[in-house]
Amino acid sequence: MSVLRDLFTIVLVSAGAVFFLAGTAGLLRFPDPLTRLHALTKADNLGLGLIVIGLLPQADGILAGLKLVVVWLLAQLAGAAATRLVARATGRPG
Amino acid sequence: MAEFLIAMAGVVLAVVSVGLARVLWGPADADRLMAAQLLGTGSVAAVLLLAAAVGSPAIVDAAVILTLLAAFAIAAFVSSQFDSDATADLPRDQQQ
Amino acid sequence: MSVGPALDAGLALLASALAVWVVLARQAFGAVVGFVAFGLVLSLAWLRLGAVDVALTEAAIGSGVTGAVLLAAVTRLHCARPVVAAARCGRRTRAISIASAGLVSAGLAALVLSPTDPAPTLAPQAAAALPELGVGNAITGILLAYRSVDTLLEKIVLLLALAGIWSLARDGAWGDRPAPPGSGRRDGTLTLLGQVLPPLGIVAGIYIVWVGADAPGGAFQGGAILAAMWILALMARLADPPVVGRIGVRLAVGIGPIVFLAIGFAGFALPGGFLSYPAGFAKPLIIVIEVALTFSIAVVLGLLVLGPSARGTQR
């Protein structure tokens, strides 16, 4: 059981790291600010989300798990708003 | 397991810090800020991974603070950015 | 544990590289963003050093609130002509500075690499005295009991900095409202962020103060979060900055140190010394001080970010 749990964590956390990799690659390689922003949001949402889901089985107790989810939701909210604000700041109509 | 989680924290940080090259290159200020935002999210992920590795729930609080203040810092940047757009075409003595 | 040292080495390298970038960057905005990133990396380093309390403070104050002040300042400096004709140093000055800075670094490195054995520590004493206070977090105990004079004086430093900033106001604006942060432009997303984030942030801030008695957290970290949420609401134009000359503002700024001092002087009468707590009442007194301090810290930090008063900011 514990092996299965750890496997779940390993797979999802690794997948999350891959999304961070993709986000960084996009940030570095994409040609203009808006496409780079697009790449960044992938890392923000999916990368962090997968890592949080992967860590859930490792959390001891429901409250600790809930706190992880809260961190992710906060990051989602902040990230979404920040993305729109940065898009606005790039000078084109958002 | 702890070792794997610490290693993944290192991997995420390493990946994200490569993105910091955008802080060097720019070209726009928004690009620099995006790199910082990516580092912020990556740090949150790394903190969560470290918290799970050490088994200390208090470390998760650091992730909460980082998330809240990352949003705050970006709002501070953008709202001051609006300022320079909005007042750029006003005569100087009306800017203050 | 072989991956731990690799992570430490990476963090140390990243911090040093960012520091070099901040110092050498030709463009101020890039330097400021680098500095915010530097703060993030440092708070991870603090976690690795086992100092969760410091990591929380660094994340909240060192990186977050300082970053906001700097980002706002750099855009204001950006859009106008440079302040001073920035003279670059000559080659000889550079060489001398590199040599002397290198000397300082080398001296510190030599110190660090030759540790005293056994390392000096007060941890056992701090741990032994904790049950008496009824506080579980040794750092909160030190800040508010064993070395509370430091904390009190630090509050005074905050007030002095605030007085310094307020005295930069122009004559006509004396005691009036500071300029609201950001611009006057209303923006839907910013309004949404200003409406949604502060309630969550206030809960988080109070939580951080509350757990501070027994777990990492405390008045500084919680206060910084509350201040950030206040500034966010002001940026979104959901409220106006306060008129700083008003007695209520002065009271909010001073209430923390006042309560601290009152309890401190009461210590003369009861257990017989400045800032000593009567047996059995240590924990409730610490909590009273902490709540008052949190409130004052939040207000003072917010006002420090807002800057001096400016006239005619009411829109």
Add this chain to the structure above:
Amino acid sequence: MSDAALYGLCSAVLVGVGLYGTIVQPQPLQKILAFNIVGSGTFLLFGVIARRGAAADMGGDPVPQAMVITGLVVAFSATALAVALLLRLHDEAGRADDAPTPPATDDETSGC
């Protein structure tokens, strides 16, 4: 190498780099940043000393850690004051630019 020694070297580097920047950097805002880096390096040194003093079931000696927390707050207030001074100086300079003869603002440059 232990983690304490590693971060100790890092703090030595930070102090050196920050010191160099404080002396050489011509832009006042970056001078402030450089000075903050000296501060961060010093705090990190405290963290290393605290780490070496780990005892009694604690990750580090809590006394230096508490001092760092105090120091961070003081560093912030000093930075905020410095930035406010700089912005005010900037306003004055901007205003003076419109006047026929700019007043002496070489206080900043003469130090270098």
